[in-house]
Amino acid sequence: MSASKPPNLSKLVLLILTRYALLLGFIIQSLRLLIAECGHNPVRYFAILSMQRSGSGWFETLLNSHNNVSSNGEIFSVLDRRKNISSIIQTLDRVYNLDWFTSASKNECSAAIGFKWMLNQGLLENHKDIVEYFNRRGVSAIFLFRRNPLRRMVSVLANSYDRYAKLLNGTHKSHVHSPAEADALSRYKPVINSTSLIHDLQETENSAAKALEYFNTTRHIVVFYEDLITNQTTLKQVQEFLNIPVKDLSSRQEELENCIAYF
Incomplete structure (x- = not known):
């Protein structure tokens, strides 16, 4: 048998390069189209x-189950980030000045970027400067409260107890992910100070x-948290408020209202 001719390497290389x-x-053209499209859909804070x-x-x-949203946790739980208004503004700038189109926006044109901020983390004390910042940068506020402050108080007491008792196999969890975990935590019955109860609820x-x-x-x-549980249109309203496509959202965390005894 005659030996087959070796392939022409120059032609093969040329074909691969072509x-x-x-x-x-194609990639460059797609990116140009994407950038042009995204230019009309700015990131929303x-x-x-x-x-x-x-x-x-x-x-x-x-x-965060929405592919257009990136919410980045309780960033002001770190004391140095909220020790004064200067550190607060610097922290806000670090979040909102990032290139979200190539990172946390998950490569979607329409993106909503944010985080959680507790009222007792410098928010109320520095409200004037923060309001000015929000209005200047176009930051939208989503207030999330509970209609029943007593249940919130029970949850605070139970969570504080579990931080030291570590009821879930020697670990502390602020949030539960299954009915079994909820059942384990619900065995603790916190004691409420009836003398200060009314005052504490009023403070909330x-x-x-x-x-x-x-x-x-x-x-x-x-x-309101209770509306998220009972009213299916509430999440739709939040998504419309953020100007993102309305989708079905889900969570791996166990809904708090499924754990009434604990929360």
């Missing part, structure tokens, strides 16, 4: 303003009222 050039041209044990963690996981309601008053000039929406 195909890569066509592919590269938001902040979830809430209180501890009000369902903000679960709410944030719902938002006063903080929420102050926040709404201070931020009434911002673009904002008020959401």
Whole structure:
């Protein structure tokens, strides 16, 4: 048998380069179209303003299940980031100045970027400068509260106890992910100080009222945790508020209302 001729390497290399050039041209053209399209869909900034044990963690996981949303946790839980208004503004700039189109926006044109911010993390004390910043940068506020402050108080006490008791196999979890975990945590029955109960509940309601008053000039929406559980249109309203496509959202966290004894 006669030996087959070796392939012409120069032609093979030329063919490969030609195909890569066509592919590269297609990618560049697609990027140009994407950039042109995204230019009409700017990144939208938001902040979830809430209180501890009000369902903000679960709410944030719902938002993050949307491929147009990136909510980045409780960034002001770190004290140095909120020690004064200068550090607060610097932290806000770090979040909102990032190139979200190539990172947390998940490569979608329409993106909503934000984080959680608790009312007791420098928000109320520095509200004037923060409101000015929100209005200047176009940051929308999503207020998330609970209609039943007593249940929130029970949740705060139970969570504080579990931080030291570590009821789930020696670990502390602020949020539950299964009915079994909820059942384990619900075995603890916190004791409420009846003497200060009314005062404590009023303080919670006063903080929420102050926040709404201070931020009434911002673009904002008020959401109640109980409505997220019982009203299917509430999440739709939040997505419309953020100007993102309305989609079905889900979370791996167990809904708090499924754990009434604990929360």
